[in-house]
Amino acid sequence: MLLWLAEHAAEAAAGAGQAAHAEQRIPELPSLFGLAHHVLGQYFPAQMDTLDNFISGLGFRDPLGTGFSALETVIYALIVIILLSAFFISGYRRLKRGPAEGPLSRRALFSEIVVVFFDDFFGQILGRKEVRKHLPLVGTLFIYILCCNTFGLVFLGKAPTANLSFNFGMALLVFCYVHVNGLSRSPLGYLKHYPGTLPTVKELGLGLLGYPLIGFMAVLFIIIHILEALIQPLSLSLRLFGNVLGKDALLGVFGSLMLIGYAGIGVCFPWHTPFLFLGLLLGTIQALIFSLLTAVYITLWLPHEGHKAGELSGESA
Amino acid sequence: MDFHATLGLAIPLGLGIAAAGCGMGIGTAVNGAMEAMGRQPEALGRIQTAMLIGAAFIEALTIYALVMGFVLMGKIS
Numbered sequence A: 001m002l003l004w005l006a007e008h009a010a011e012a013a014a015g016a017g018q019a020a021h022a023e024q025r026i027p028e029l030p031s032l033f034g035l036a037h038h039v040l041g042q043y044f045p046a047q048m049d050t051l052d053n054f055i056s057g058l059g060f061r062d063p064l065g066t067g068f069s070a071l072e073t074v075i076y077a078l079i080v081i082i083l084l085s086a087f088f089i090s091g092y093r094r095l096k097r098g099p100a101e102g103p104l105s106r107r108a109l110f111s112e113i114v115v116v117f118f119d120d121f122f123g124q125i126l127g128r129k130e131v132r133k134h135l136p137l138v139g140t141l142f143i144y145i146l147c148c149n150t151f152g153l154v155f156l157g158k159a160p161t162a163n164l165s166f167n168f169g170m171a172l173l174v175f176c177y178v179h180v181n182g183l184s185r186s187p188l189g190y191l192k193h194y195p196g197t198l199p200t201v202k203e204l205g206l207g208l209l210g211y212p213l214i215g216f217m218a219v220l221f222i223i224i225h226i227l228e229a230l231i232q233p234l235s236l237s238l239r240l241f242g243n244v245l246g247k248d249a250l251l252g253v254f255g256s257l258m259l260i261g262y263a264g265i266g267v268c269f270p271w272h273t274p275f276l277f278l279g280l281l282l283g284t285i286q287a288l289i290f291s292l293l294t295a296v297y298i299t300l301w302l303p304h305e306g307h308k309a310g311e312l313s314g315e316s317a
Numbered sequence B: 001m002d003f004h005a006t007l008g009l010a011i012p013l014g015l016g017i018a019a020a021g022c023g024m025g026i027g028t029a030v031n032g033a034m035e036a037m038g039r040q041p042e043a044l045g046r047i048q049t050a051m052l053i054g055a056a057f058i059e060a061l062t063i064y065a066l067v068m069g070f071v072l073m074g075k076i077s
Helices: A002-015 A032-043 A045-058 A067-097 A106-126 A128-151 A164-185 A187-192 A207-265 A273-301 B003-039 B041-073
Strands: none
Touching (some): A032 A045, A032 A067, A067 A106, A106 A273, A164 A207, A273 B041
16 A cells, blocks of 8 residues: 555656656645546546646746646635635634623743734834735735745645746735735835936036936936836745745655665665755745835835835835 | 857756856845744745745746747757
8 A cells, every 4th residue: 555655656756646748847746636636537537537628728927837736725724815814813802792791711922922922023014004015915925925825834844935927926915015005105206116217417527418317317217127126026926936946846856765665675765755844934925025125115115205216126126 | 150059058057057146146145044933933934035035037048048948949950
């Protein structure tokens, strides 16, 4: 039984849960649904084909993967959402009822600690006045991405963030939120971000030649800032995607070593153990970076006086 | 030299060059952080956080090269 399972896991891992394409796929550890799909696909190929066509028809996307791994992503994302919501909503309700009913549960206390921590941490960037408004988005992004990344390390789990479309969806959400936020505060202040801070004609000291020069610089800056605004969601999503997919591929390659040992050489050791810890660290850091950058972008696109050119606007990494 | 051979040469080489540049960048960043921590050990936590954030930015550049490698990997052979 174990041998059968290991063989199927190896095939599923090597093929990333698919058998249709001739290209080489990125290896990763087998996940529960991918394994089920692969195993059932060998016993019931017709039904699995129908399922695959149905999924592709629905429009789930997973670049660098197959249609079914896109469905896996969504399933695991839903699992994360349900778990997190249950935990934090129950904690919130317990906190709202107050300490009159006896000592607070650990869930309630932990929820409070988490929220207060984020309030402090993001208050340093957003400023005390703004942080309450934006804390739901930024804090949720952090916790959600952290849990999604960690699912890739759990046995028989797959990280939803290893899917570029998933990350791009989150980045698009952030992009829309940031710009709508800036626009709704003051459209003129928002539009003033684009030309940036230009020197006045008198400061240039070139007399009449200053006018076309300033015009040229304004156009140049507008183009640069538009590009920067468009690059921001792309870099957000790619950074998260690359880190998580790289970690999954690393775990997959080292995990498949375990099966090679099992087959004949006899060195059956979970070589991917140290990388699990590295993956935990990197997952946390990436979640932090995503939410921190969201907070930074919110601050950047708010209208503010005394706007210093190049203060943080060169940060399009 | 057909394009399979060129891709097979270019992808790991590009990734190596990206990693080298980012390695130097992160080394500089961490160097500055270490010096700052040495000067003022009370600010250890804040400096560490800022260092990690800066390192993640620089690391992202290597990750872009890695993602290109993943995308192009299927085209070899």
